[in-house]
Amino acid sequence: MSCASSHASPSPPTRWSGDLIQVVAETARLVLRELTDADLEAIQAYASDPAVVEFLPWGPNTEDDTRRFLSAVMAGRAARPRRQWDLAIVLRREPRLVGGCRLHVTDEIAGEADLGYALARGYWGQGLASEAARALVEFAFTRLGARRVWAVCEPANPASARVLEKAGLRRERFLRAHRFMKGRWRDSYVYACDSPGR
Numbered sequence: 001m002s003c004a005s006s007h008a009s010p011s012p013p014t015r016w017s018g019d020l021i022q023v024v025a026e027t028a029r030l031v032l033r034e035l036t037d038a039d040l041e042a043i044q045a046y047a048s049d050p051a052v053v054e055f056l057p058w059g060p061n062t063e064d065d066t067r068r069f070l071s072a073v074m075a076g077r078a079a080r081p082r083r084q085w086d087l088a089i090v091l092r093r094e095p096r097l098v099g100g101c102r103l104h105v106t107d108e109i110a111g112e113a114d115l116g117y118a119l120a121r122g123y124w125g126q127g128l129a130s131e132a133a134r135a136l137v138e139f140a141f142t143r144l145g146a147r148r149v150w151a152v153c154e155p156a157n158p159a160s161a162r163v164l165e166k167a168g169l170r171r172e173r174f175l176r177a178h179r180f181m182k183g184r185w186r187d188s189y190v191y192a193c194d195s196p197g198r
């Protein structure tokens with residue numbers, strides 16, 4: 001099965017708040033672009049929200065946590081070969097950073113990358129995460145040459161499971177007590193999608 005396609009396309013650097021920032025993918029409503037130090041406050045706004053981080057291995061963040069995250073992102077971006085894309089999800093119309101998404105190469109030889117996303121609470125329920133996830137999947141297959149995109153999500157987080165399904169991933173496995181996170185063992189669904197040519 002192949003994944004759903006999106007409007008993702010190669011884009012030149014764009015000017016954003018006076019800086020040149022690389023746009024990685026675009027959709028009808030969103031721009032997925034590289035993060036900068038100037039994003040600290042906007043990231044901190046959602047990364048410190050307990051409802052946003054409930055199913056994530058990190059957070060709620062202090063400002064120092066978010067600063068460390070940004071430093072790690074910059075280091076990951078500079079690595080060659082680059083294995084980590086941690087991107088801002090920005091609304092086209094404002095432009096406002098409303099969340100973050102991630103594609104990390106987890107196995108270079110097998111061509112596998114894992115996918116993640118989080119949105120500020122005020123932007124849930126508008127189809128934005130699904131739009132971002134679809135664009136990242138397309139980026140993984142068409143730009144990175146990935147063969148497989150995968151993600152884990154808790155059964156208790158059905159909105160995330162639905163986002164993965166809408167991005168073309170299928171549920172492959174159920175892992176009981178897969179991760180110990182924030183004081184308790186969490187079950188996981190593993191979702192994945194193979195590149196159309198695989």
Ligand SMILES: CC(C)(COP(=O)(O)OP(=O)(O)OC[C@H]1O[C@@H](n2cnc3c(N)ncnc32)[C@H](O)[C@@H]1OP(=O)(O)O)[C@@H](O)C(=O)NCCC(=O)NCCS
Nearest residue numbers: 052117118119124125126127128129130153158159160162
């Ligand atoms: C999960 C999250 C990214 C979803 O973002 P979103 O932009 O609201 O997602 P979308 O609107 O694109 O799609 C959500 C889908 O889930 C469905 N959904 C939402 N809550 C649901 C629930 N309780 N049960 C079943 N489906 C649900 C929606 O109806 C929608 O599906 P539809 O379009 O078929 O109607 C967002 O809630 C979030 O950032 N959560 C915190 C971070 C997080 O959990 N990240 C994922 C970690 S694995």
